[in-house]
Amino acid sequence: xxxxxxxxxxxxxxxxxxxxxxxxxxxxxxxxxxxxxxxxxxxxxxxxxxxxxxxxxxxxxxxxxxxxxxxxxxxxxxxxxxxxxxxxxxxxxxxxxxxxxxxxxxxxxxxxxxxxxxxxxxxxxxxxxxxxxxxxxxxxxxxxxxxxxxxxxxxxxxxxxxxxxxxxxxxxxxxxxxxxxxxxxxxxxxxxxxxxxxxxxxxxxxxxxxxxxxxxxxxxxxxxxxxxxxxxxxxxxxxxxxxxxxxxxxxxxxxxxxxxxxxxxxxxxxxxxxxxxxxxxxxxxxxxxxxxxxxxxxxxxxxxxxxxxxxxxxxxxxxxxxxxxxxxxxxxxxxxxxxxxxxxxxxxxxxxxxxxxxxxxxxxxxxxxxxxxxxxxxxxxxxxxxxxxxxxxxxxxxxxxxxxxxxxxxxxxxxxxxxxxxxxxxxxxxxxxxxxxxxxxxxxxxxxxxxxxxxxxxxxxxxxxxxxxxxxxxxxxxxxxxxxxxxxxxxxxxxxxxxxxxxxxxxxxxxxxxxxxxxxxxxxxxxxxxxxxxxxxxxxxxxxxxxxxxxxxxxxxxxxxxxxxxxxxxxxxxxxxxxxxxxxxxxxxxxxxxxxxxxxxxxxxxxxxxxxxxxxxxxxxxxxxxxxxxxxxxxxxxxxxxxxxxxxxxxxxxxxxxxxxxxxxxxxxxxxxxxxxxxxxxxxxxxxxxxxxxxxxxxxxxxxxxxxxxxxxxxxxxxxxxxxxxxxxxxxxxxxxxxxxxxxxxxxxxxxxxxxxxxxxxxxxxxxxxxxxxxxxxxxxxxxxxxxxxxxxxxxxxxxxxxxxxxxxxxxxxxxxxxxxxxxxxxxxxxxxxxxxxxxxxxxxxxxxxxxxxxxxxxxxxxxxxxxxxxxxxxx
RNA sequence: GGACCCGUAGCUCAGUUGGUUAGAGCGCUUCCUUGACAUGGAAGAGGUCACAGGUUCGAGUCCUGUCGGGUCCACCA
Numbered sequence: 001x002x003x004x005x006x007x008x009x010x011x012x013x014x015x016x017x018x019x020x021x022x023x024x025x026x027x028x029x030x031x032x033x034x035x036x037x038x039x040x041x042x043x044x045x046x047x048x049x050x051x052x053x054x055x056x057x058x059x060x061x062x063x064x065x066x067x068x069x070x071x072x073x074x075x076x077x078x079x080x081x082x083x084x085x086x087x088x089x090x091x092x093x094x095x096x097x098x099x100x101x102x103x104x105x106x107x108x109x110x111x112x113x114x115x116x117x118x119x120x121x122x123x124x125x126x127x128x129x130x131x132x133x134x135x136x137x138x139x140x141x142x143x144x145x146x147x148x149x150x151x152x153x154x155x156x157x158x159x160x161x162x163x164x165x166x167x168x169x170x171x172x173x174x175x176x177x178x179x180x181x182x183x184x185x186x187x188x189x190x191x192x193x194x195x196x197x198x199x200x201x202x203x204x205x206x207x208x209x210x211x212x213x214x215x216x217x218x219x220x221x222x223x224x225x226x227x228x229x230x231x232x233x234x235x236x237x238x239x240x241x242x243x244x245x246x247x248x249x250x251x252x253x254x255x256x257x258x259x260x261x262x263x264x265x266x267x268x269x270x271x272x273x274x275x276x277x278x279x280x281x282x283x284x285x286x287x288x289x290x291x292x293x294x295x296x297x298x299x300x301x302x303x304x305x306x307x308x309x310x311x312x313x314x315x316x317x318x319x320x321x322x323x324x325x326x327x328x329x330x331x332x333x334x335x336x337x338x339x340x341x342x343x344x345x346x347x348x349x350x351x352x353x354x355x356x357x358x359x360x361x362x363x364x365x366x367x368x369x370x371x372x373x374x375x376x377x378x379x380x381x382x383x384x385x386x387x388x389x390x391x392x393x394x395x396x397x398x399x400x401x402x403x404x405x406x407x408x409x410x411x412x413x414x415x416x417x418x419x420x421x422x423x424x425x426x427x428x429x430x431x432x433x434x435x436x437x438x439x440x441x442x443x444x445x446x447x448x449x450x451x452x453x454x455x456x457x458x459x460x461x462x463x464x465x466x467x468x469x470x471x472x473x474x475x476x477x478x479x480x481x482x483x484x485x486x487x488x489x490x491x492x493x494x495x496x497x498x499x500x501x502x503x504x505x506x507x508x509x510x511x512x513x514x515x516x517x518x519x520x521x522x523x524x525x526x527x528x529x530x531x532x533x534x535x536x537x538x539x540x541x542x543x544x545x546x547x548x549x550x551x552x553x554x555x556x557x558x559x560x561x562x563x564x565x566x567x568x569x570x571x572x573x574x575x576x577x578x579x580x581x582x583x584x585x586x587x588x589x590x591x592x593x594x595x596x597x598x599x600x601x602x603x604x605x606x607x608x609x610x611x612x613x614x615x616x617x618x619x620x621x622x623x624x625x626x627x628x629x630x631x632x633x634x635x636x637x638x639x640x641x642x643x644x645x646x647x648x649x650x651x652x653x654x655x656x657x658x659x660x661x662x663x664x665x666x667x668x669x670x671x672x673x674x675x676x677x678x679x680x681x682x683x684x685x686x687x688x689x690x691x692x693x694x695x696x697x698x699x700x701x702x703x704x705x706x707x708x709x710x711x712x713x714x715x716x717x718x719x720x721x722x723x724x725x726x727x728x729x730x731x732x733x734x735x736x737x738x739x740x741x742x743x744x745x746x747x748x749x750x751x752x753x754x755x756x757x758x759x760x761x762x763x764x765x766x767x768x769x770x771x772x773x774x775x776x777x778x779x780x781x782x783x784x785x786x787x788x789x790x791x792x793x794x795x796x797x798x799x800x801x802x803x804x805x806x807x808x809x810x811x812x813x814x815x816x817x818x819x820x821x822x823x824x825x826x827x828x829x830x831x832x833x834x835x836x837x838x839x840x841x842x843x844x845x846x847x848x849x850x851x852x853x854x855x856x857x858x859x860x861x862x863x864x865x866x867x868x869x870x871x872x873x874x875x876x
Numbered sequence: 877g878g879a880c881c882c883g884u885a886g887c888u889c890a891g892u893u894g895g896u897u898a899g900a901g902c903g904c905u906u907c908c909u910u911g912a913c914a915u916g917g918a919a920g921a922g923g924u925c926a927c928a929g930g931u932u933c934g935a936g937u938c939c940u941g942u943c944g945g946g947u948c949c950a951c952c953a
Contacts, residue, residue, distance in 0.1 A: 004912095006912075006913065007913080007915075008913095008915085192949095192950095199953085216953085217953070218953060219953065220953085231953095263951080263952090263953095264952095264953085265952055265953085267952090268952050268953070269952085269953065272953095273952095273953050274953075275953095276953095280951090280953070281951065282951050282952085282953070283953080285951090342952085342953090343950095388880065388881075389880095391879075391880075392879080392880075392948070392949080395878095395879070395948095395949070396948095396949075399949085399950085487947085487948080488948095490948095491949095518947095544915095548915095555889095555900095555901085556888075556889075556901090557889095558888090558889055558890075559881070559882075559889095560881095560882095560946085560947090561888095561889095562888060562889085563888090564887095564888085566902070566903095567888075567901090567902080569901095569902080569915070570901060570902080572915060573913095573915045573916090574915090575915085576913065576915045576916095577912090577913065577915080577916090579912085579913080580912040580913035580915095580916085581912065581913080582912085583912045583913080584911095584912035584913085585912085586912095587911090587912075588912095627892095631892085633892085635889090635890075636890080636892090639890070639900075639901095642900090642901090643900085650912090650913085651917080654912080655917090658912095830933095
C-alpha cells in the first residue's frame with residue numbers, strides 16, 4: 001500500500017481510468033438474451049458545443065443511473081452522439097468565412113458544405129471527448145451523428161411517410177424570419193422578451209373628406225407601407241357607420257377600405273387596426289378572410305424593398321421606422337406617440353429581432369401526432385419527474401400549432417422534394433428521382449431548403465439503433481428507459497420524440513423523463529459565455545477533479561442550481577476522505593479472508609457493538625440510496641452516502657477500531673464495509689472508487705461490472721443501533737465536558753465537572769467504570785491548563801458495551817409524565833370523535849370523506865394510546 | 877392575461893404520506909493536530925421556517941389571502 005499517497009492524486013488517476021475504460025471498451029454492450037436491458041439515449045450535444053455546467057450536470061445524472069443499473073446486472077446501453085445543429089453550426093463556419101472576407105454565397109452550396117464537414121471532422125468531437133473526461137460511461141463504439149448516412153435515411157423516410165399520410169404540407173404563411181440568419185424559424189425558436197417600445201397613433205384621412213381621418217395605433221409604423229385595409233370591430237359603435245368607407249394611406253396615398261373583423265379589440269389603442277397582411281400573422285389571417293391584397297415591402301435581410309417606395313427602399317427596417325415617423329410628423333398625421341411595452345421575438349441563435357415574414361415553407365400537421373402523445377402521458381405510461389412538468393407538457397400539446405420545418409440554410413438534411421420544371425409536379429421520394437413521373441421530363445430541381453434540426457433529433461431514440469432497418473439492437477434496447485433533460489427542451493425535443501416514437505415505432509420512446517434544473521451563478525443568472533459568469537467545468541476538473549465536479553454538482557442540486565467555485569470543495573474533500581479511509585484500512589488489514597459477506601459477519605454473536613452498528617448503518621444507508629435513485633432523488637442519495645461514510649464510518653467506526661486493528665474480525669468488518677461503500681459510491685464518483693477498488697484485492701474486474709451491494713432487511717440491527725447511540729451520546733458528552741475538567745497534575749481522579757451539563761455529570765458519576773476506561777485507554781495529557789484528550793472514542797467500546805442503563809441518560813420520570821399527558825390528550829380527542837361518529841345527524845349530513853377522515857383519526861389515535869400504554873406497562 | 881415554482885441559520889440549500897428539541901455544507905468563534913486525512917478532528921454561536929388568517933389534539937409541511945423573487949405559455953396591433 002505504500003504507493004497510496006496521502007492525497008488523492010486525481011489527475012493521473014482520472015487519466016488512467018479514462019483510458020482503461022475506453023481502450024477496454026468496458027461500456028460496449030449489445031443484446032444479451034438472458035439479461036434485462038436498460039437504455040438511455042444522450043441528449044445529443046451540438047457539434048459546436050463545448051462542455052458547460054449544464055452538460056456536466058445532465059451527463060452526470062445519466063451516468064449515475066446507467067452505472068447503477070449496470071451494477072445491478074442490467075445490460076445497459078447509454079447511446080452517445082452529437083447533433084448537427086443546423087443554424088448554430090452554419091453560423092460558426094460563416095463567421096470563419098467572414099474573417100476571410102467571404103460570405104456563403106461566394107463559396108456556393110457545395111463548397112460551404114465541404115467546409116462544414118471539414119469543420120465537423122476537426123472540432124465535432126470536442127464535446128464527446130469532454131464528456132469522457134467527466135467519466136460518462138457511454139457505449140462510445142456506437143457514437144452517432146444526426147447526419148450519419150443511416151440516420152439520414154431515417155429522416156428521409158419520416159419525411160416521405162408523413163407526406164404520404166398528408167401530415168406534411170407546403171404553404172405560404174407568415175413565419176418567424178430571422179433577417180440575419182436568412183431563414184425561417186419555428187415558433188419554439190422565437191424567444192420573446194419584454195421590450196420598451198412605442199405605440200404610434202397615425203391619422204388615416206378619409207377619401208371623401210380628407211379633412212377628417214381615422215386614427216390607427218401601431219407599434220411598427222414602417223409596416224404601414226404594406227397596409228391594404230383598416231379593420232374595426234363590427235360591434236364597436238364608434239366605427240360601425242364607417243365600415244366600407246375608403247381611407248387614403250398617408251405617404252403611399254393608396255386607397256384602402258375599412259373592414260369589419262372580430263379580431264379587433266375595441267379596448268386596445270384606438271380600436272382601429274391597420275392591416276398589413278404580408279408582415280403580421282394576424283393581419284395575414286384577416287387578409288385571407290377578406291381577400292385583401294398582400295404587399296411585401298421587405299427584402300429577406302430586413303431592408304425595405306421597392307414596394308416601399310423610393311424614399312425608403314434600401315433602408316433597414318429600423319432606419320425606415322425613424323424615417324417614416326419623421327415623414328408622418330411632417331405630414332402632420334402623427335397624432336401622438338405613447339410609451340408601450342410589449343414582447344418582441346428574437347432569434348434563439350443570434351438574438352436578432354425576428355420579422356414576421358410571408359414565405360412558402362414546409363409544415364408538419366401536428367394535431368394528429370399530438371393526440372396519442374398526450375394520451376400516453378395522461379395514461380401514466382410516461383412519467384415526468386418531478387411530476388409538475390406533466391402539466392406544462394400537456395398544455396403545449398393541447399394548444400399545438402403546426403411545425404414549420406423548412407430552413408433556408410444549407411447545413412442539414414435537404415428536403416427530399418423535387419419540382420418538375422416542365423409540369424410543376426412535386427415529387428417526394430425516398431430515392432433521388434431522375435424523371436418526372438407525370439411528364440417524363442428530366443428537368444427536376446430539388447427544393448433548396450433543409451429541414452429543421454429538430455426534425456432529425458425527434459427520431460433519436462430509434463434512429464440511433466438503426467431504424468428504419470430492423471435490428472436486434474433496436475428490438476432489444478427500444479423503448480429506452482429514461483431520459484434526462486432540462487425543461488427548456490420539453491417542447492423542442494421531448495414532446496416531439498414521443499410523437500415520433502408512437503408514430504413510427506408504435507411505442508413510447510422512454511418511460512421516465514427526469515427534468516433537471518438550470519445551472520446558475522451565485523446571483524441566480526443563467527450561466528452564459530456572453531455574460532462571462534460561466535464556471536468552466538474543465539477548469540473545475542483540473543483544479544478539483546472530475547469526481548469532485550460530479551459529486552458537488554449533484555449534492556447541490558435542488559431545483560435550479562446556484563453554484564460558485566468554492567462549492568466544489570465538498571466533492572474534492574469527500575474524494576480525499578474516501579481515499580484516506582481506504583489507506584487507513586489497507587495499511588492495517590492483514591486478513592486473507594476478503595470475501596466474507598456482511599450477513600455472515602453479522603451472524604457472529606460475539607461481534608462487538610460498534611461493528612454490528614456500522615453494518616446495520618450501512619445497510620439502512622443502502623436502502624435509502626436505492627429508494628432515492630429509483631425516484632431520481634439524486635442529491636438525497638448523495639447526502640445519505642456522505643453522512644454514512646464520513647460521519648458514521650470515518651468519524652466513529654474507524655476512530656473506535658483504530659486500536660483494535662489486530663483483531664481479525666474487526667479487520668474483516670472494516671474491509672467489508674469499505675468494499676461495500678466503494679461499490680455504493682461508484683456511480684457517483686467513478687474514478688476514486690475504481691482506483692481504491694484496484695487496491696482492495698477483492699476482484700480483478702473493473703468496478704463498473706461489479707455487483708451493486710445487495711440490501712438485506714435482516715441486516716438491520718436495532719439493538720446495536722441503540723447501544724451505539726447511547727455510547728456516542730456518552731462520549732460526545734464527555735467531549736463536551738472535557739475542557740471544563742480542571743485536573744491538576746498527579747490528581748487525575750479529583751475532577752471538577754462543570755455544572756453546565758448536569759445530566760452528563762450525573763451519568764459520569766454513576767458510571768465510574770466508563771470514565772476509568774476512558775482515562776486508561778485514551779492518551780490523556782495533563783498540564784497546567786487542564787486536560788487534553790486525543791482520540792476520545794478510541795478503544796472505549798469494549799468497556800462500555802451494554803453496561804449503561806437507560807435511566808442514567810434520560811430522565812425517566814419526566815418521560816413518563818410526558819407520555820401520560822400525551823395519552824390523556826389523545827383519549828379526550830378520541831372520545832370527541834367517538835361522540836361525533838355516534839351522532840346520527842352528523843353521519844347523515846357530513847360528506848363521506850369527513851366521516852372517513854374521522855374514522856381514520858380515531859384508528860390512529862387508538863393505536864397511539866395503545867402504544868403508550870404498552871410502553872408504560874413495560875416500565876412497571 | 878393564464879399556468880407553474882420559490883421565500884427555512886450570514887450564504888447555498890435539505891426537510892418524502894402533518895408528529896418529540898427544525899437539519900446539512902460553507903462561513904464565523906474557541907480548542908486540537910508529531911502515524912489515514914488541516915482537502916483533518918472536537919466543541920460552540922446563529923432560525924418568530926416571508927407575513928396574516930384558517931383546518932387539526934398537533935402545521936415548516938394542508939387550505940385561503942397578502943407581500944417579495946423567478947420561470948414558462950399566450951396573436952392584443
